[in-house]
Amino acid sequence: MGRILIVDDTMFMRTLVKNILFSGGHDVVGEAEDGVQAVEMYQKLKPDLVTMDVVMPRMNGIEALKSIRAADPKARVIMCTAVGQEQMVKLAIKNGAKGYIVKPFQAPKVVEEVNNVLNP
Amino acid sequence: MDATPYRTLFVAESRENHENLVKNLLLLEECSDDAAIDEIFRSAHTLKGMSASMGFAEMERLCHSMEDVFQLLRTGQLAPAPRLIDVLLACTDRIEEMIDDIESGGDSSGISSVSLVRDLREVAEGEADDGDPAQESCEEYVVTVTLDPACSMQDVRAMLILQNLEELGEIRSVVPAVEAIEEGTFAGTFTVALGTDAGRDAVRSAVSHSEVVGVAFRGDGEHGPAPEAGPSSDEISPRTEKSREVKNLRVDIHRLDQMMNLVEDLVINGGRLKQVAKKYQIKEMDEALAMVSRSVSDLQNLTMHIRMIPLNQIFNRFPRVVRDVAHHDGKEVNFTMEGGETELDRSVMDGLSDPLLHLIRNAVNHGIETPDERIAAGKPAKGNVVLTAWREQGTVVIELADDGAGIDREKVLGKAIEKDLISPEYAETLKDEEIVNFLFAPGFSTAAEVTDISGRGVGLDVVKSTIESLNGSIRVETRPGDGTRFRLILPPTMAIVEVMMVRINRKRCAIPISAVVEVASADPKNVHRIGDSEAILLRDEVLQIYTLEEMFGRSDLLDIVVVVQYQGRKCCIPVDAVEGQQEVVVKPVGHVIGSCRGVGGVTIPGDGDVVPILDVNTMI
Numbered sequence: 001m002g003r004i005l006i007v008d009d010t011m012f013m014r015t016l017v018k019n020i021l022f023s024g025g026h027d028v029v030g031e032a033e034d035g036v037q038a039v040e041m042y043q044k045l046k047p048d049l050v051t052m053d054v055v056m057p058r059m060n061g062i063e064a065l066k067s068i069r070a071a072d073p074k075a076r077v078i079m080c081t082a083v084g085q086e087q088m089v090k091l092a093i094k095n096g097a098k099g100y101i102v103k104p105f106q107a108p109k110v111v112e113e114v115n116n117v118l119n120p
Numbered sequence: 121m122d123a124t125p126y127r128t129l130f131v132a133e134s135r136e137n138h139e140n141l142v143k144n145l146l147l148l149e150e151c152s153d154d155a156a157i158d159e160i161f162r163s164a165h166t167l168k169g170m171s172a173s174m175g176f177a178e179m180e181r182l183c184h185s186m187e188d189v190f191q192l193l194r195t196g197q198l199a200p201a202p203r204l205i206d207v208l209l210a211c212t213d214r215i216e217e218m219i220d221d222i223e224s225g226g227d228s229s230g231i232s233s234v235s236l237v238r239d240l241r242e243v244a245e246g247e248a249d250d251g252d253p254a255q256e257s258c259e260e261y262v263v264t265v266t267l268d269p270a271c272s273m274q275d276v277r278a279m280l281i282l283q284n285l286e287e288l289g290e291i292r293s294v295v296p297a298v299e300a301i302e303e304g305t306f307a308g309t310f311t312v313a314l315g316t317d318a319g320r321d322a323v324r325s326a327v328s329h330s331e332v333v334g335v336a337f338r339g340d341g342e343h344g345p346a347p348e349a350g351p352s353s354d355e356i357s358p359r360t361e362k363s364r365e366v367k368n369l370r371v372d373i374h375r376l377d378q379m380m381n382l383v384e385d386l387v388i389n390g391g392r393l394k395q396v397a398k399k400y401q402i403k404e405m406d407e408a409l410a411m412v413s414r415s416v417s418d419l420q421n422l423t424m425h426i427r428m429i430p431l432n433q434i435f436n437r438f439p440r441v442v443r444d445v446a447h448h449d450g451k452e453v454n455f456t457m458e459g460g461e462t463e464l465d466r467s468v469m470d471g472l473s474d475p476l477l478h479l480i481r482n483a484v485n486h487g488i489e490t491p492d493e494r495i496a497a498g499k500p501a502k503g504n505v506v507l508t509a510w511r512e513q514g515t516v517v518i519e520l521a522d523d524g525a526g527i528d529r530e531k532v533l534g535k536a537i538e539k540d541l542i543s544p545e546y547a548e549t550l551k552d553e554e555i556v557n558f559l560f561a562p563g564f565s566t567a568a569e570v571t572d573i574s575g576r577g578v579g580l581d582v583v584k585s586t587i588e589s590l591n592g593s594i595r596v597e598t599r600p601g602d603g604t605r606f607r608l609i610l611p612p613t614m615a616i617v618e619v620m621m622v623r624i625n626r627k628r629c630a631i632p633i634s635a636v637v638e639v640a641s642a643d644p645k646n647v648h649r650i651g652d653s654e655a656i657l658l659r660d661e662v663l664q665i666y667t668l669e670e671m672f673g674r675s676d677l678l679d680i681v682v683v684v685q686y687q688g689r690k691c692c693i694p695v696d697a698v699e700g701q702q703e704v705v706v707k708p709v710g711h712v713i714g715s716c717r718g719v720g721g722v723t724i725p726g727d728g729d730v731v732p733i734l735d736v737n738t739m740i
Contacts, residue, residue, distance in 0.1 A: 009162075011370065012129045012170050022437030025444065055165050081273070082169050084187060086304050089276045099280065102272035104172035104180075112330055120284075 002048040002118045003029045007038040007064065008080060009056040016105065017051055017080070024111035035059025039067045042075070049118055050077045051101070054088050062092055069096045076117050130174055131223045132370065137163040138219060142212050149205045161190040167215065175227070179218045182233035185240045186211050192244055207239045265327050266334030267308040275304045277331055282312065284326040289316025376427055383423045384705045388724045390416050424613055428463035431509050434473045435460045438480055442505060445484040452491050452502040453484055459509035464516055465613035471590050472610070475583040479520050479606050480507070487524035487604055497601065499523070516612050521605040527598040532558050556596045557688070560584040588737065591617060591634060617706055619723070619733060621699040622682060624672040628731045630704060630723055635736035637683040637690060639698055644678055656681065656692060663692045666739060671718065671732070686737040706733060
């Protein structure tokens with residue numbers, strides 16, 4: 001069971017991901033609405049894993065990923081992505097993202113990816 | 121996915137994004153604006169993701185096509201020509217129709233987007249961005265990985281696998297080339313030559329994943345087809361103007377807290393006003409005040425209600441937990457939940473999840489017997505665990521019942537004697553309901569062995585203290601052979617508590633009524649010194665006296681004591697007078713003061729005085 005921070009600019013997506021993670025037995029310790037908040041909350045909560053949306057206002061997921069990884073090189077971040085965002089996700093992976101999930105989310109896939117990244 | 125619980129949220133957020141889209145498209149029409157393009161892209165992207173998640177395929181398709189066009193706009197490969205804006209606005213109209221359809225229970229499938237998608241393609245034609253597939257051969261390779269054709273973003277998965285391999289050693293070559301994989305022009309199979317001393321199994325485990333369908337040591341890579349193009353037509357529907365009610369509004373939680381604070385101030389000052397009015401006895405003023413206080417109380421209830429969220433938010437995860445624990449223990453369990461729509465304040469909800477989880481795990485792990493045991497006991501093989509919630513007289517009750525073996529009286533007693541909690545002679549005199557209370561004693565567990573499911577050193581005592589910290593209470597009933605029933609009674613909110621107002625050394629102080637056992641008159645003759653402290657003999661019970669003189673100064677009076685209790689431990693506080701019982705609004709002690717032992721918060725009654733509320737559990 002991991003402590004997870006969800007980052008997404010829509011409450012809809014956050015709720016969806018949260019319920020999936022709950023059903024997988026994980027704990028959602030926080031929810032951030034954009035990259036800036038994500039970086040702040042990561043420092044404060046020190047979650048085991050972050051699910052990070054890519055396109056967000058203020059600071060996008062890639063920048064947030066970079067900041068989080070700069071402060072904590074062990075940070076485990078999974079990108080939440082959609083078909084068409086391949087380039088962004090690849091950039092994220094090059095910057096240390098440990099996994100990715102593709103919208104529309106399928107609960108088993110999300111849980112599997114989270115478990116994989118938590119227990120490599 | 122069952123879309124119903126998300127539909128309202130979906131519609132509300134889709135509308136916001138739709139409006140944002142239209143607003144920025146219009147901006148873009150006036151002048152090319154990078155910020156507007158970014159906004160448009162984000163909205164289209166969000167709409168696509170949300171509709172895809174809900175399974176609204178038609179809407180997803182349209183948003184996807186729009187997103188493609190916006191991407192071209194963003195990279196400067198396409199200019200925002202008037203014709204393009206026309207088509208895009210037509211698309212937003214179609215999206216609005218779809219949202220309307222979804223709001224009224226549809227799934228947008230009746231509203232076709234085919235012609236618009238074609239239009240978009242036509243407008244964006246010539247800007248195709250497909251690179252050419254590249255394949256490089258190399259002289260040495262070790263492992264060939266084939267990804268599931270159903271895997272989304274195969275190239276990204278491939279990059280992650282390569283990254284995993286890189287951690288094992290040196291990648292000497294990759295076919296197709298890493299660049300080609302990064303550019304997305306490969307078809308699901310790649311071959312890697314890796315130099316490592318980690319061994320074959322480590323390599324295998326580094327590449328294995330549910331989306332990998334084949335791992336072959338020594339093999340070959342291959343390539344796939346290029347994407348298709350589409351025809352075009354011309355059709356833009358006329359805009360139909362509709363008026364629509366705004367039904368949902370999202371508000372920042374901090375604003376709600378602020379509002380709550382203001383309402384509380386209103387309640388406090390209302391009380392003050394009432395006291396002033398009492399002094400002057402003006403009939404008209406009293407009447408007007410009565411009207412005002414009614415409105416204020418309605419306002420307070422409404423504000424509280426806005427902060428409420430349904431229990432389903434935490435209930436949703438439980439079926440999976442039950443399934444996992446039952447599976448682990450080889451038990452068959454039928455889990456039902458009722459009343460998930462019952463609402464609780466966020467502050468209470470946050471603390472409730474872990475204790476409930478613990479109880480549910482316990483119910484399956486310790487409560488329900490194995491199918492063989494159940495059949496032997498004449499019960500159906502499949503056990504039942506029922507979680508119910510409802511509102512009852514201003515409280516929220518959550519009940520967890522199982523039809524398992526129940527709690528074994530003898531086992532509990534044995535353990536209690538072993539742990540030196542009671543003497544064997546005393547044990548004989550205990551009633552059943554007193555015995556189950558031992559379960560809540562710190563460090564008490566009847567399971568012979570600590571299992572990794574429910575017994576993790578954290579016992580029911582923690583559950584109990586967590587529930588009590590939420591101002592709630594927990595009770596357990598058990599019938600051997602028939603099962604166990606835990607009942608949690610919780611306040612719907614923590615912002616208001618019922619307190620007993622007392623005076624200590626003439627200063628006012630509030631004690632939460634949940635902690636008060638009784639008020640008794642004390643006889644100074646019965647006060648005895650025990651070491652550094654004093655105790656009083658009250659009906660054959662010795663109770664330690666807490667004078668609270670550090671807080672309030674020494675009072676020489678000792679004729680009334682309030683007996684308080686926490687987790688079965690009692691003590692008494694001498695007071696000058698008891699002023700009565702009332703509901704008060706709790707204000708947390710601010711960060712400026714820091715944590716203040718023994719004080720759970722303050723309240724401000726009608727006269728404007730600031731009164732500390734005792735936190736009995738940190739005192740005892």
